[in-house]
Amino acid sequence: MACLLFYYLHPNRMKLVMMTLRSLILFFFLALGAAALTPASEALADNHEAKPAAEAAPPAPEASVAPAEPEVPALSPEAAEEAVAKVTTFDAGKVIGNAKPWQLGFQEAASPVMERFHWFHNYLLYIITAISVFVLALIVYICVRFSEKRNPKAQQFSHNSTIEIIWTVIPIIILVAIAIPSVRTHFQYSDNETIIANPDLTLKVTGNQWYWSYEYPDFGISFDSNMKKDDELLEGEPRLLAVDNPIVVPVNKVVRVQVTSADVIHAFAMPAFGVKQDTVPGRLNETWFKATKTGIYYGQCSELCGKFHGFMPITVHVVSEEDFNAWVKGAKVKFASLSRAPLQVAHAAQQ
Numbered sequence: 001m002a003c004l005l006f007y008y009l010h011p012n013r014m015k016l017v018m019m020t021l022r023s024l025i026l027f028f029f030l031a032l033g034a035a036a037l038t039p040a041s042e043a044l045a046d047n048h049e050a051k052p053a054a055e056a057a058p059p060a061p062e063a064s065v066a067p068a069e070p071e072v073p074a075l076s077p078e079a080a081e082e083a084v085a086k087v088t089t090f091d092a093g094k095v096i097g098n099a100k101p102w103q104l105g106f107q108e109a110a111s112p113v114m115e116r117f118h119w120f121h122n123y124l125l126y127i128i129t130a131i132s133v134f135v136l137a138l139i140v141y142i143c144v145r146f147s148e149k150r151n152p153k154a155q156q157f158s159h160n161s162t163i164e165i166i167w168t169v170i171p172i173i174i175l176v177a178i179a180i181p182s183v184r185t186h187f188q189y190s191d192n193e194t195i196i197a198n199p200d201l202t203l204k205v206t207g208n209q210w211y212w213s214y215e216y217p218d219f220g221i222s223f224d225s226n227m228k229k230d231d232e233l234l235e236g237e238p239r240l241l242a243v244d245n246p247i248v249v250p251v252n253k254v255v256r257v258q259v260t261s262a263d264v265i266h267a268f269a270m271p272a273f274g275v276k277q278d279t280v281p282g283r284l285n286e287t288w289f290k291a292t293k294t295g296i297y298y299g300q301c302s303e304l305c306g307k308f309h310g311f312m313p314i315t316v317h318v319v320s321e322e323d324f325n326a327w328v329k330g331a332k333v334k335f336a337s338l339s340r341a342p343l344q345v346a347h348a349a350q351q
């Protein structure tokens with residue numbers, strides 16, 4: 001209003017029009033920055049807050065549930081195979097995490113982190129679009145207004161303090177409006193140490209040339225996962241993405257993913273969960289996800305790791321807790337001969 005008043009009272013109208021425009025641009029980006037400060041999504045894991053001390057016990061004591069193992073009537077190898085197959089059966093209708101023909105944008109989000117990434121991506125898109133349109137408008141204006149025909153004699157001045165301040169301050173505001181939600185996204189969502197320290201379950205991933213090894217230290221399960229060859233694919237199963245032994249996780253549970261490598265650097269990536277973590281030999285990296293929709297999800301090694309880099313996909317089946325427990329029962333027997341690491345740890349603890 002004050003600007004409008006000045007506009008009508010002041011003799012130098014053009015200057016005031018420009019000032020009004022600048023103020024509007026400033027307010028626009030300030031509003032964007034304020035919007036970025038809105039509270040975090042409620043969809044973020046319940047584990048966002050540290051659990052009470054008793055509950056927050058690390059998975060190590062849970063592993064001491066191991067002695068109870070013998071009480072569970074062990075399934076026969078056939079029954080175990082059947083139990084695992086029942087939970088991990090391929091059903092084309094259940095596939096959520098996969099690229100679609102003519103897809104634009106990201107895969108459908110299936111975790112709070114990926115939902116946040118979608119939001120941040122769209123937020124940046126507004127800013128980028130505004131900048132692009134503004135710059136294009138300036139270029140068009142300059143081409144028309146300062147063409148040789150309309151402006152035969154060029155101005156000779158070389159400094160304008162006002163415009164220099166403006167084209168310094170506005171980019172700073174834009175960068176701050178981007179930096180705040182960016183840093184929040186990183187620390188509150190993808191790299192939230194409180195969540196990672198309070199998982200419902202831990203999955204250890206080891207990259208190998210050229211397959212993945214998975215371990216569930218809480219349950220003493222470990223196995224290798226290899227890509228299915230073309231002649232092994234079931235009807236509708238995606239080529240170069242399906243594997244023989246998929247990861248199985250319960251829905252709506254925080255999974256702490258610990259990644260390392262046995263040889264070269266690989267990267268564990270699940271687009272629908274917003275997870276991409278390098279697996280570095282001799283190092284244990286951590287990330288997490290909470291899958292919010294049951295279904296089948298595909299990912300790939302995302303670090304150029306050798307000649308079969310493109311042939312070490314990742315398949316995750318997100319299932320109900322009931323199905324997960326059934327799978328654990330079967331997997332303990334099915335993969336018993338492979339479950340080396342957790343047994344060694346338990347053995348060492350006993351000595």
Ligand SMILES: [Cu+2]
Pocket residue numbers: 207265266267301302303304305309312
């Ligand atoms: Cu790899």
